[in-house]
């Protein structure tokens with residue numbers, strides 16, 4: 698049994714004939730912050746809900762700290778989704794009391810500590826009156842009040858202004874530093890991911906394309922630039938390439954530097970954009 702904070706072994710999820718996830722295997726190291734990226738419909742939300750135990754895989758298995766996840770919310774996991782399920786009629790304070798009633802493991806002091814760190818949340822306001830950003834902040838306090846060992850965040854930052862985004866990421870990172878929480882963060886905002894993530898999990902069409910330590914992944918890729926009229930001979934895998942009248946630029950995984958070509962390592966944004974472009978090209982060729 699693998700006792701990683703999160704371990705997926707050959708996980709598939711089918712909705713009728715649609716394969717939302719297919720043969721996904723990976724492990725998240727303890728205390729890591731992993732960016733979960735991929736184009737729309739890649740399977741990111743589906744994967745997070747399987748890890749949280751809100752759905753069961755069609756094939757394969759997921760375990761959290763060595764315990765199989767079996768289709769019910771795992772006590773060590775908090776999942777914050779875009780939908781932010783909160784009780785509309787409750788005040789923020791009542792919402793936190795509900796957290797104590799609903800969870801075997803709950804720390805009111807931690808939930809209120811998080812709320813106090815976040816500017817602009819009135820604890821006596823009804824949830825239904827809060828702005829989208831304030832609701833997200835309440836949901837984060839609720840998620841951290843469960844003292845999770847694994848925190849799953851599904852596009853949590855999209856409603857927040859830049860300052861609130863910064864504060865929220867800081868709180869998550871403090872949780873990682875102080876409690877060793879393992880975080881899996883799905884986001885399309887690559888700069889946010891670059892600021893906080895040390896690992897990457899890149900999905901496309903339900904399959905894991907890249908998984909591991911970001912520094913290792915970047916070191917294993919090169920961006921090569923050469924004249925447009927010279928074909929690229931490489932022993933690596935060309936992930937993506939683009940051409941102008943004068944030059945060809947390509948993202949290559951593995952292999953040695955092709956002779957006569959300039960080579961640098963990509964940054965995180967360049968790497969992810971290369972995979973996203975390649976995905977779009979594959980889809981448009983099929984259509």
Ligand SMILES: Nc1ncnc2c1ncn2[C@@H]1O[C@H](COP(=O)(O)OP(=O)(O)OP(=O)(O)O)[C@@H](O)[C@H]1O
Pocket residue numbers: 712715716717735736737738739740741742743744
């Ligand atoms: N309950 C469901 N029933 C049927 N199809 C579903 C269901 N949930 C997800 N899907 C499909 O599974 C695929 C993966 O969806 P998912 O929401 O996991 O992708 P995503 O990577 O999170 O996308 P986005 O970046 O747009 O949020 C999509 O084709 C989606 O339409």
